[in-house]
Amino acid sequence: MVNTHLHFDHAGGNTRREGSRVVPTFPRARYVVQRGEWEDARHPHERSRASYREDDFVPVAEAAQLDLIDGEAEVAPGVRAVPVGGHTTHHQMVVVESGGETLIVPTDLLPTASHLPLPFVMAYDLFPVATLEAKRQLLGAAADGGWRILFYHDARTPVGRVRREGDGYTLEVDP
């Protein structure tokens, strides 16, 4: 499985309690994390500290299930982890290609469908201008390629495609 980053609202499912211990939720999985994100989570600063909980990721390393990668990597056939930065220094998205279709899981790069306008970036982002540039690149490619986008934090519109309209993008949701 891929952790786009190690904030608790994304990595909280990595582990579970078993009696007094915390163990990986998926005992046979490997957990793919960017090495830089791992290091930032282990050594957070005053701004990021509240977003990282060691119980979400240290037990994964202790169980020898952590798979640290440096940069873009194919983590399974047709599944790529691609660094995008912005939200955290080493935040990555997931690209799934299957049967001629492409699904993007940008997580906190595009948390909800309401974040399609380029300047709509989250106050949580460490590098908002990097988020804006990564969005510009992703949305252009997604519109041109007809890719589906999964909006991790959007309960109403979990998946859609984008289409160029004027300077921006509109969403098309599958019927």
Ligand SMILES: [Zn+2]
């Ligand atoms: Zn986050």
